[in-house]
Amino acid sequence: MASTEDKAAANKESTSSWKDSIYNPRTGELMGRTASSWGLILLFYLVFYCFLAGLFALTMWVLLLTLDDNVPKYRDRVPNPGLVIRPNSLDISFNKSDPLKYAQYVQHLESFLKRYNDTEQEKNEECMPGDYFLQDDSTEMTKKACRFKRGSLSLCSGLSDTNFGYHDGKPCVLLKMNRIIGLKPLGDPYINCTVKKDNPVQMHYFPSEGRIDKMYFPYYGKKAHETYVQPLVAVKLLLTKEDYNKELSVECRVEGSNLRNDDERDKFLGRVTFRIKVVE
Numbered sequence: 001m002a003s004t005e006d007k008a009a010a011n012k013e014s015t016s017s018w019k020d021s022i023y024n025p026r027t028g029e030l031m032g033r034t035a036s037s038w039g040l041i042l043l044f045y046l047v048f049y050c051f052l053a054g055l056f057a058l059t060m061w062v063l064l065l066t067l068d069d070n071v072p073k074y075r076d077r078v079p080n081p082g083l084v085i086r087p088n089s090l091d092i093s094f095n096k097s098d099p100l101k102y103a104q105y106v107q108h109l110e111s112f113l114k115r116y117n118d119t120e121q122e123k124n125e126e127c128m129p130g131d132y133f134l135q136d137d138s139t140e141m142t143k144k145a146c147r148f149k150r151g152s153l154s155l156c157s158g159l160s161d162t163n164f165g166y167h168d169g170k171p172c173v174l175l176k177m178n179r180i181i182g183l184k185p186l187g188d189p190y191i192n193c194t195v196k197k198d199n200p201v202q203m204h205y206f207p208s209e210g211r212i213d214k215m216y217f218p219y220y221g222k223k224a225h226e227t228y229v230q231p232l233v234a235v236k237l238l239l240t241k242e243d244y245n246k247e248l249s250v251e252c253r254v255e256g257s258n259l260r261n262d263d264e265r266d267k268f269l270g271r272v273t274f275r276i277k278v279v280e
Contacts (some may be wrong), residue, residue: 070141070220070221070223070224071181071182071220071221072181079180080180080259080260080269080270081177081178081179081180081183081254081259081269082177082178082266082268082269082270082272083175083176083177083178083191083252083253083254083261083268083269083270083271083272084175084176084177084178084268084272085173085174085175085252085272085274086108086109086112086173086174086175086176087104087105087108087109087112088108089105089274090272090273090274090275091275092105092171092173092274092275092276092277093247093275093276093277093278094166094171094277094278094279095278095279095280096166096167096168096169096278096279096280097280099163099167102163102166102167102171105164105166105171106163106164106166109158109164109172109174110158110162113150113153113157113158113174115229116148116149116150116229116232117149117150118149118150118151120227121147121148121149121229122147123227124144124145124146124147124148124227125144125146125147126146126147127146127147127215128215129213129214129215130213130215131214131215132184132214132215132217132218133146133216134218135220141224142224142226143220143225143228145225145227145228145229146215146216148216148229148230148231148232152207153172153174153206153207153232153234154206154234155172155204155234155236156172156174156206156234156235156236157206157234165236169239169244169280170236170237170238170239171236171237171276171278172234172235172236172237173234173235173237173250173274173276174232174233174234174235175191175232175233175234175272176230176231176232176233177212177230177231177254177259179219179222179228179230180219181218181219181220182219182220183217183218183219184214184217185212185217185257185258185259186257186258187256187257187258188211188256189211189255189256189257189259190209190210190211190212190233190254190255190256191205191210191233191235191252191253191254191255192210192252192255193210193235193251193252193253194250194251194252195248195249195250196248196249196250197243197246197248199242201237201238201239201243201248202238203235203236203237203238204235204236205233205234205235205236206233206234206236207233210233210235211233212231212233212254213231216230216231235252237250237276239278241280243278244278244279244280245277245278245279245280246277247275247276248275248276249273249274249275250273250274250275250276251272251273252271252273253271254271
């Protein structure tokens with residue numbers, strides 16, 4: 001059997017061997033390599049990663065040279081605009097006798113229409129209705145925009161009726177098309193809404209007949225068209241007592257143009273469906 005001295009010597013040798021594997025004072029090696037060896041490895045990785053960073057920067061620089069600051073390079077996936085509503089909810093429900101129940105809708109509409117105030121729109125151009133406002137030949141990078149004053153929304157402008165009709169159970173809903181650069185819709189686009197029920201619901205459209213004038217097209221991009229605002233169509237739902245306490249489904253579509261509104265794969269392409277319920 002091994003003596004106590006032999007065991008102690010073996011343990012000491014094992015400990016010394018383990019320490020030497022980290023740092024060997026006799027050879028000056030750290031983790032099995034000398035200082036010069038570690039220096040060469042670090043230099044290699046420094047040069048290697050600097051090369052990769054430079055290659056990445058060069059690639060990004062070349063790519064950015066092919067991009068336009070104002071127009072996306074690829075636009076073929078969104079040739080037709082979607083239709084959205086304000087207030088920003090597809091399920092509008094409120095008690096017309098309780099202002100707190102519809103306050104959120106009124107506040108959202110008022111906030112949304114601030115950009116359409118006269119003080120803001122006076123900065124834009126008074127355009128000729130019925131014609132596209134083309135500025136392709138303009139050398140200026142900043143494009144001019146046509147005026148759209150909220151007063152053209154009449155009873156749904158929030159000027160004469162600050163509650164947008166919600167207090168008397170005849171709410172207003174604003175509709176707009178999504179912005180698409182270069183879009184020039186053919187025909188005479190307008191918004192048409194229908195309620196899915198046996199008895200039709202009367203509606204008032206502002207501007208008249210829900211028309212979307214061509215003078216607001218084309219759109220040149222957020223950077224070039226800084227003061228541009230989308231044309232709006234306001235729909236005032238003239239609900240009666242028979243319509244109260246019922247959830248009504250309303251579908252609005254862009255009609256009268258070449259813009260698509262019947263794609264079953266995209267329920268918001270050229271159309272939008274929302275629900276509304278008014279409680280007495």
